[in-house]
Amino acid sequence: AEEACSHYFPRWRVEQRPEKQRVMDWSRFLMLTSEDNSTTVITVRGTLDFLDVLQDVALWLVPALMEGLNKLGPDISTGNWGKSISEYAELFPSTRVAADHTFKSVLEATHLMIQSHPSRRFFLTGHSLGGGIAKMVALQ
Secondary structure (H helix, E strand, O other), X not given: OHHHHHHHOOOOEEOOOOHHHOOOOOOOEEEEEOXXXXXXXXXXXXXXXXXXXXXXXXXXXXXXXXXXXXXXXXXXXXXXXHHHXXXXXXXXXXXXXXXXXXXXXXXXXXXXXXXXXXOOEXXXXXXXXXXHHHHHHHOO
């Protein structure tokens, strides 16, 4: 990653993550900062291996089910049905695990960087699974 960064973004550097995030982080994201410290790009990679496929399924299981049920009958994503399904999504153990190890790790790193460098501009980007996670973080 550092070699690619130095080739495509000369004089940019890869930011180190806080120590507590290096223990178990399945999201595999990078933070690249410009030489003048004015800009940081947080990039989340997409699906790469079987573990990522499982995370994709876990993250998008409830929305996919809701969309499928909408095709079979009336729109259940709004009103009380939608709220109930969203609240009960936590009952699926896989959705909790995926959220803990993808979205939350990127969100925490983003918040720490923004707090540490309030005058810096930040950009979030990603591909596939990473793009979805980047959008979810940006909405926070």
